[in-house]
Amino acid sequence: MKVHLMLTCLADTFFGRVGTATVRVLEHAGFEVEFPPRQTCCGQPAYNSGDSRTAIDMASHTIKVFESAEVVVTPSGSCAAMVTHGYQRLGAPMLPPVYELTAFLDKFASNTIWSGFKEPKQIALHESCHGRAVGAGAAHQRVLSTVPNLTILPLAEPEQCCGFGGTFSTDRPLTSQLIGLRKLECLTTTGAKTVVSGDLGCLMHLDGLARREGVSLEFLHVSEVLSSAI
């Protein structure tokens, strides 16, 4: 099966390693990957702040970019939710099915073999909120549980948001910070040194907070964990 990669604007702009890891993981699981270069941003920042005109413009652009795709995979629960649910609500549905990375692996490649880690690795998993809407959180759990020598430590208040919320983090920066600090507290309490999530928005926010607070935690995208377990 050939999949079209929707990189996401955050990976495109800041976190190239996540794009690379995603391609490696998909290829390891037996898929051929295509990257349509004209892709940019799905329009979610505009959509969430109520700027539906811009959101529709970006939706039409994105739909055109992925016109010929059979299936679209993206390393983000948030973007997957936007191009499925959000586009639907804007009256601009995307035709090819769109999956978050692990939800896709879980559905079409649950038999993938991972060599795992040489040393036992313990992580705390932050399931992103928008990922929940597209089944990503549960899929992270299932896919990561097939990786040898990897343990997901139990996390308190797993359903709670990290406080990023896209434009919320600049509209309500203090509240966003307070929510994030609470999340960091729960993550630190697990005892894990590594925090894994399927959304770069959450990771970028939590990592920024942790560095400012002097909390030493490593933040990895789920694709990076999987690609180092190939």
Place this chain on the structure above:
Amino acid sequence: MNRFEAFVEQLPQAARQSVSGACRRVSDARAVTLAEVFEDLDAARGQAAATKDVVLSDLESYVERFAKKCSDNGATVFRAKDAAEANTVISTLCARHSAPGDVIVKAKSMVSEEIGLNEHLASEGYNVVETDLGEFVIQLDHDTPSHIVAPIIHKDRYDVARTFHKNGLGPYSDSPEILAEQARSYLRNKFQQAAIGISGVNFGIVDSGRLVIVENEGNNRLSTTAPNVHIAVMGIEKLLPSDSDVPLFLKLLVGSATGQRAPVYTHFVSRPRVAGEVDGPSHVYIVLLDNGRSRVANGPYRSVLRCVRCGACMNVCPVYRQSSGHAYAEVYSGPIGAVLNPALKGPEAAGDIAKNSTLCGMCEVVCPVMIPIPDLLVQAREDLAKVSPGLKATSGLAVVGRKLWLWNLVRRFATFAFWFPNPWTERKEAPRRDKEDFRAWWSTHRHRAGSRPATATQARTERPSEPGPARGTDALWSMFNDRLVQLGGKIATWADVEELPDRSWCVESSLELPMLFDAASPWKATTGFVVGAVAVAETGSVLLRHGSKSRRLASLAPPHCVVVIPEGQIVETLAEGLANLGENAVLVTGPSRTADIEGILVKGVHGPKELWIVRSS
């Protein structure tokens, strides 16, 4: 800094901790109870949503039918198009049945907060007393509720202790039990003095013209039983088509609100007192408030009117947990408030309240009537954007995002944006750009890409659900017993009753007790005896029907209540228990209780502290 953030900044850490701690506890209790109560919670939520939508899609005709049925039952119905009209109707009624200066007892009602009823009645000279423990504290403090279910969620026991002490309710104590006791004894007299009781309504049943009111403390029952006049105020969206909808909504409402299986008291009001009844109000007035609801029912926000005001969306909301309800500066706060205010008032008047959300979606996940709150928040933001002049912060995206050369330029220099003062770097470190650029990597990689098929398979298991066995009477009583004990009540025998030391009893006239007792007024009696119609095993509840021989206060005013139930009168489900409600009735589920102070459970506030059930053969 905007108003919301300014409030959050000055919020004392203790208040923040009270709020988030209570929210966490209630959210956990909610999850546990609903999972136990419903085999398929989502199906139940879907059914509830669909039931509400039936009403909301034809609201006016349901309201008319409901009003007609209520008048046929003997209640007097008024329709008010806005707050001013509702207030006028109510103060006219108050003038008819009492005089300025008189005490009016009031049970908790969000809609009365919405219309500013207390302020209005106070301006007319009435002495309105809030009787719900939390609302009572709010009134003493001249504060406003910060949560639709738990009004003093932002206060701790020490705050309440100081308030009670300052107001002379008793010697200083910070024990929640003693504080509840102080409120109880202070408010006792008020119930007896008041000529009028005002309450809200949880559900209005269209087919039967019945009001359903739920509560835990007993103050609502007292407010609507002891005075001679009951004024019920309700939003027109509170309607349900028929009595058979009540069990589902009851379970969803209280399970979501507090994690209980049933509220302590579910009060069914369908008519004023009839000849032969000893107590209960002779006049029942129902004020149906529109205040924008009809318009909302015909627009994009219709589903927000499904709301049953359980507060689950607030409890689970990360923003609410850090900010408390007062930050929203509206009567309805939290996620529901962030949608309801713009829906009812329009985008200009409601301001940017809809921005107080990360759109995490947990509100929608927990909402018992499946209101798509995040979508409605986006809708409200869109409506606000339409009326706000000027360029949107995100409009540049449409230019940059559609020209690859521009996009690449912006990507390259994105980190520069963080060099200037901005809300991000004020509180956290800027993101670090990876050295590895994906597009660069891809251009070399794609020529080398190959596929490797995977091999191993993995089995997946799903939990089968077990069907429950059919239960006989004894099994039902044992299930009932388990629930009742959990609630703090007990199954007693006549021997237990004989051993009660104090025999100042108040007994319903239909009950012939096999032993001697000293008859006392319900306000003086230590124990009240009543006959129950049916026991419900799944919730540990008993249904009391108010017929011509009943004495409602007997089950309410004395600190100890004994309900006698014929042995065979037990059913398993709430639906069976409520199948035959009769006219006025109350479903009692355990002793009176409150968790208003720090979420700590205190037994026996306004209603009885002890609840005994006697099976009689």
